[in-house]
Amino acid sequence: TTIAAFSPLLIVGGVIGSILKDIPIIVICVIVASLIECFxxxxxxxxxxxxxxxxxxxxxxxxxxxxxxxNFRDHVFKPFVGVILKAPALTLITALTL
Structure with a gap:
């Protein structure tokens, strides 16, 4: 569905079309590569x-x-996730301010 959503951008003409042309090409290539990887x-x-x-x-x-x-998983990532789970409001505020 994402490929179908970005495909119409390939046929947009004019100056806007030349600016937007690269975006759908990259998105479609990345999705195809991801599908090849996962399947x-x-x-x-x-x-x-x-x-x-x-x-x-x-x-x-x-x-x-x-x-x-x-070592990273046990001593950095797990404690970090524990802190995030204990303070969901702070996590949400931080994400929104970014």
Missing amino acids: LILPGHLQQSLNRGHRHDEGKIRQALDRGFL
């Missing part, structure tokens, strides 16, 4: 990550990245 690439990644029986040795770089991600 073709993501299922393979999910299958591989959920298949715990065939785990291979991960390299040191991957292990370090995983440790860093888990």
Whole structure:
């Protein structure tokens, strides 16, 4: 539906059309890329990550990245989300002022 909503902007003529032409092209390309990712690439990644029986040795770089991600998740992200959930009004006001 988003592609259908942006497609008419491709046929707008004149000066406005030349200004607006790039916006629908970019939006349509991004949506197509997202659809390709979610229907073709993501299922393979999910299958591989959920298949715990065939785990291979991960390299040191991957292990370090995983440790860093888990550290960020547990010590930064979770406490931040906890604060946000305790103060929904403050979160809403902050979002609206941005």
